[in-house]
Amino acid sequence: MSILVFAEHDNSSLKQATLSVLAAAKEIGGDIDVLVAGENCGAVAEQAAKAEGVNKVLVADNAAYGHNLGENLGELVAEVGNGYSHILAAAGTTGKDFMPRVAALLDVAQVSDIMGVVDADTFVRPIYAGNAIATVKSKDSTKVITVRPTGFDPVAGEGGSASVENLDVVKDAGISSFVSEELAKSDRPDLASASIVISGGRGMQNGENFKMLEQVADLLGAAVGASRAAVDAGFVPNDMQVGQTGKIVAPQLYVAVGISGAIQHLAGMGDSKVIVAINKDEEAPIFQVADYGLVADLFEAVPQLEEELKKVL
Amino acid sequence: MKVLVAVKRVIDYNVKVRVKPDNSGVDLANVKMAMNPFCEIAVEEAVRLKEKGVASEIVVVSIGPKAAQEQIRTALALGADRGIHVETDEEVQSLEAAKLLKAIVEKEEPKLVILGKQSIDSDNNQTGQMLAALTGMAQGTFASEVVVDGEKVNVTREVDGGLMTVSLNLPAVVTTDLRLNEPRYASLPNIMKAKKKPLDATTPADLGVDMAHRLETVKVEAPAARKAGIKVEDVAQLVDKLKNEAKVI
Ligand SMILES: Cc1cc2nc3c(=O)[nH]c(=O)nc-3n(C[C@H](O)[C@H](O)[C@H](O)COP(=O)(O)OP(=O)(O)OC[C@H]3O[C@@H](n4cnc5c(N)ncnc54)[C@H](O)[C@@H]3O)c2cc1C
Ligand SMILES: Nc1ncnc2c1ncn2[C@@H]1O[C@H](COP(=O)(O)O)[C@@H](O)[C@H]1O
Numbered sequence: 001m002s003i004l005v006f007a008e009h010d011n012s013s014l015k016q017a018t019l020s021v022l023a024a025a026k027e028i029g030g031d032i033d034v035l036v037a038g039e040n041c042g043a044v045a046e047q048a049a050k051a052e053g054v055n056k057v058l059v060a061d062n063a064a065y066g067h068n069l070g071e072n073l074g075e076l077v078a079e080v081g082n083g084y085s086h087i088l089a090a091a092g093t094t095g096k097d098f099m100p101r102v103a104a105l106l107d108v109a110q111v112s113d114i115m116g117v118v119d120a121d122t123f124v125r126p127i128y129a130g131n132a133i134a135t136v137k138s139k140d141s142t143k144v145i146t147v148r149p150t151g152f153d154p155v156a157g158e159g160g161s162a163s164v165e166n167l168d169v170v171k172d173a174g175i176s177s178f179v180s181e182e183l184a185k186s187d188r189p190d191l192a193s194a195s196i197v198i199s200g201g202r203g204m205q206n207g208e209n210f211k212m213l214e215q216v217a218d219l220l221g222a223a224v225g226a227s228r229a230a231v232d233a234g235f236v237p238n239d240m241q242v243g244q245t246g247k248i249v250a251p252q253l254y255v256a257v258g259i260s261g262a263i264q265h266l267a268g269m270g271d272s273k274v275i276v277a278i279n280k281d282e283e284a285p286i287f288q289v290a291d292y293g294l295v296a297d298l299f300e301a302v303p304q305l306e307e308e309l310k311k312v313l
Numbered sequence: 314m315k316v317l318v319a320v321k322r323v324i325d326y327n328v329k330v331r332v333k334p335d336n337s338g339v340d341l342a343n344v345k346m347a348m349n350p351f352c353e354i355a356v357e358e359a360v361r362l363k364e365k366g367v368a369s370e371i372v373v374v375s376i377g378p379k380a381a382q383e384q385i386r387t388a389l390a391l392g393a394d395r396g397i398h399v400e401t402d403e404e405v406q407s408l409e410a411a412k413l414l415k416a417i418v419e420k421e422e423p424k425l426v427i428l429g430k431q432s433i434d435s436d437n438n439q440t441g442q443m444l445a446a447l448t449g450m451a452q453g454t455f456a457s458e459v460v461v462d463g464e465k466v467n468v469t470r471e472v473d474g475g476l477m478t479v480s481l482n483l484p485a486v487v488t489t490d491l492r493l494n495e496p497r498y499a500s501l502p503n504i505m506k507a508k509k510k511p512l513d514a515t516t517p518a519d520l521g522v523d524m525a526h527r528l529e530t531v532k533v534e535a536p537a538a539r540k541a542g543i544k545v546e547d548v549a550q551l552v553d554k555l556k557n558e559a560k561v562i
Contacts, residue, residue, distance in 0.1 A: 093473045098442070099439075100439035101442050111528065127435055131330045132533050133535070135531040137531050173451070175481065176479050176480065176481045181478065183474040239471075245351075253561040274555070274561050275542070277391070282511065305551070309546050313562070
């Protein structure tokens with residue numbers, strides 16, 4: 001078995017999610033190579049070489065890969081990955097974008113968003129917004145897989161000493177180009193890997209009121225998330241959406257404030273270790289999954305929470 | 314320009330699915346079915362492009378059982394001009410759907426193909442990207458804005474870090490995200506009119522596509538249930554529990 005893991009990064013540092021993908025690769029078993037594709041991404045390659053269990057780091061450093069364009073990455077990974085038994089990437093927006101292209105170019109199926117490995121051919125993944133869990137077996141010779149990072153405990157990021165090899169494969173499909181990006185800037189931890197997440201829903205009423213959640217988040221070192229309703233209403237940007245079709249989180253503590261608990265939201269946070277719900281409607285479905293439920297008006301409860309936390313932290 | 318839209322018949326998003334006792338799948342008998350919500354957004358975007366004078370014709374395709382014609386009729390009532398039904402009673406996996414859509418793209422030669430980003434049943438999020446690769450087209454996935462500009466289309470995409478805009482050569486594939494638009498409802502007169510719009514039927518065999526599944530579902534199970542929690546009296550008790558019982562702060 002030989003596994004190619006696509007490294008997710010921003011050209012300067014390796015994303016934590018990659019360490020979880022490496023953990024999935026380790027469960028499958030076999031030699032693990034990491035592909036770092038980017039522009040001026042040498043620092044990422046060095047970091048990847050230190051990750052636990054990596055055999056070799058392949059680096060494709062070219063302007064064509066600077067912005068993760070799916071057309072270019074698809075061709076690159078299909079060529080470099082051809083011959084491996086498995087090609088793995090994190091199921092974030094980058095992997096979701098280019099990996100199906102890889103699968104189609106290799107004429108194989110893709111197994112999306114796996115949360116478990118049964119054996120080298122068989123994987124566990126959620127369907128129907130996590131209301132059912134499927135075990136699927138792939139008959140293809142190369143398995144193209146996206147990995148749900150919360151399903152696998154990350155391998156160590158330090159201690160390894162893999163070799164680093166430069167590839168001079170340039171795949172520029174020439175049919176798409178990067179125009180601009182608007183990236184959210186935040187000093188808080190990354191939503192997808194934070195150990196505490198506090199999310200607000202429609203009950204927050206407006207974007208201004210999310211400041212209350214941010215103050216609590218800063219006391220706890222938490223990330224701030226949101227329901228679809230809060231994003232649709234324009235309270236907060238899209239990158240904060242947690243759920244079936246947003247980000248998947250599984251922190252130690254998830255606090256849902258003014259969120260009813262629709263299945264599509266639960267799909268994104270249901271694997272959190274401890275769930276707290278603050279909602280004024282005692283019938284809200286979120287209470288069925290909450291370890292600790294508080295029936296209260298959030299506009300009273302959240303400021304109180306901030307005060308109480310200041311006392312004990 | 315011609316726009317092709319792919320719509321999938323899926324379980325209605327409000328239905329709580331139940332796993333079959335024999336673990337072979339989920340129970341779809343007597344369950345309300347509907348158009349995949351992301352496909353509704355795809356239809357709406359095509360209709361808006363037509364209203365702006367950018368699109369000249371909207372062709373809608375669905376692959377599935379006879380009943381999938383209901384979803385095609387819905388799309389026709391919303392403003393699509395013509396439907397194509399690829400009839401099959403088999404499960405349709407994403408690679409197969411992409412190959413069938415490729416065959417239709419080759420016949421119809423649309424300038425823009427709009428799909429949903431994800432089916433809410435399989436949660437695959439693959440078909441649009443696979444179709445784009447098979448046809449050599451560029452792709453704008455998870456779109457929150459689509460602006461056609463001559464021989465190019467600018468697509469703003471919802472990505473993990475925020476928003477990213479790309480410029481794609483036409484023809485191109487776009488997959489929709491939730492914020493692209495808010496789909497309209499079909500009016501009764503339009504539902505009546507849709508009954509007279511053309512709807513052609515074809516089959517995977519006619520299109521020459523191999524439907525041998527590459528993925529086999531071994532079993533489908535219900536997710537592990539969370540054990541019931543408790544209600545706390547007030548914020549002070551909540552903080553105490555989090556600190557001393559759950560030990561997460
Ligand atoms: C295709 C599709 C994909 C979707 N994907 C997602 C997804 O990824 N993520 C997601 O979250 N949703 C998703 N949804 C939407 C989902 O179905 C729900 O509509 C959404 O989660 C509701 O958000 P909410 O809980 O904030 O709002 P609501 O359901 O309106 O709930 C608001 C809650 O706030 C409470 N509240 C109001 N005021 C106060 C107050 N002062 N104090 C305390 N509590 C208060 C109310 O009691 C209520 O329970 C999707 C839907 C579809 C169709
Ligand atoms: N059977 C189908 N018929 C028509 N369109 C489909 C079908 N399967 C997938 N699609 C399209 O591909 C999108 C993504 O589906 P998926 O890759 O299955 O998540 C859907 O929103 C549809 O636009």
